[in-house]
Amino acid sequence: MARAQIPADLYVLADEDLMAYLSGGHAAAFEVVYARHEAAAFSLAYRVVGERATAEEVVQDAFMNVWRSGFRYDPARGSVRTWLLGIVQRRAIDALRRGGKHARRRASDEGIEEWLPADDRTDRQAEVRDQAATVRAALLDLPDDQRRAVELAYYGGCSHSEIATLTAVPMGTVKGRLRLALKKLRAELAPLAGETA
Structure with missing residues (x-):
């Protein structure tokens, strides 16, 4: 099945229109969605996890999820930004929980104080x-x-x-x-x- 012709200037399209192209596998539409929302996504992830590297991982994971499951976006339930930030927020909280478990595990190791300055x-x-x-x-x-x-x-x-x-x-x-x-x-x-x- 042939993909729909994508407009030359994607930046003029609304997010909801871009999602239709994105769900059809158009990487250029994904790039525009990413460019529009990456800063807000990173800001949210960073506020939740408090670490730059972890926040970057959360954002990358969230956008990969959007790329793979953009077809799940439902405009009746809210804007693309709200949907996307919801994904980021859930991933960030998951990362925070995983980080807490790892920190507790590391702290419980015998002799850990000898490794710390x-x-x-x-x-x-x-x-x-x-x-x-x-x-x-x-x-x-x-x-x-x-x-x-x-x-x-x-x-x-x-x-x-x-x-x-x-x-x-x-x-x-x-x-x-x-x-x-x-x-x-x-x-x-x-x-x-x-x-x-």
Whole structure:
């Protein structure tokens, strides 16, 4: 089956039109989608994972997913940007979770302190790691829908309306989930902030 003729100037096309060409296997359409959204995708990935190399891997993985499954894009569910950033956000959170597991595994190895320079073993760094572990545990204690809303808002940098689109729930529900989650987190994490619960 012959592929549809692609316009000479793809940059004038809307994202949704580009996705039709991309799902037909047109690499040039993919290049335009990548050029338009790579910076936002990297920014989101970096905010979630906090490391440049990991963020770059997340973005590459997400765009490869778009190349392979562009046909799954449904314009009725939101913009190309929202769909794409949803993929990036999920991949970034997966990378963050994998990274946490690897870090715990490395830290549990016997004699690890002998491999680290002395300045990497300060009391302050240990305290920060303990606090981060406490925050991660508190997040894991939240119901799935509340945790996802918090991850999208604070790790993903998404607005309430973007979260509503990504999770396919009304904005009022998103706000309610965030309010309940933050109330629970505040109560659980009050000792870290020196507050009274």
